[in-house]
Amino acid sequence: MEQRPMAHDDGFTADQTASATTALRAALGLPAQRFPTETFVGMISDEIEALRTAGKTDDDIASILRDRCAIEIDAGMLERYYAPPNERRPPPIE
Numbered sequence: 001m002e003q004r005p006m007a008h009d010d011g012f013t014a015d016q017t018a019s020a021t022t023a024l025r026a027a028l029g030l031p032a033q034r035f036p037t038e039t040f041v042g043m044i045s046d047e048i049e050a051l052r053t054a055g056k057t058d059d060d061i062a063s064i065l066r067d068r069c070a071i072e073i074d075a076g077m078l079e080r081y082y083a084p085p086n087e088r089r090p091p092p093i094e
Contacts, residue, residue, distance in 0.1 A: 037073070041081035043089075048082055 012020075022032060035043070051061050058075035065071040 037077055038081045041073075041078055042083040042087070045083040045088055048078060049085070 025031070025033060041048070048058075048061055051064075052058075056064075058078040062073050062075045062078055065073050
């Protein structure tokens with residue numbers, strides 16, 4: 001098997017990661033991966049924190065998710081499942 005030179009590894013965007021996961025699961029005949037609300041909110045807690053710091057309320061953030069992403073979520077879910085920094089996964093490559 002021919003080896004190709006390694007590409008420079010500067011990481012991947014969240015969109016690329018989601019797209020790759022979806023494509024690979026489809027190739028396996030598997031449905032789209034689904035996450036419980038608690039896991040989903042934990043995954044976006046960095047962005048929730050940044051938006052809160054910028055003056056947005058949880059109602060504002062829930063509205064963004066509903067309007068731009070068609071995700072049915074409310075402010076109470078964001079408050080309940082928000083993961084503080086010490087409970088989050090390692091930070092992404094910037």
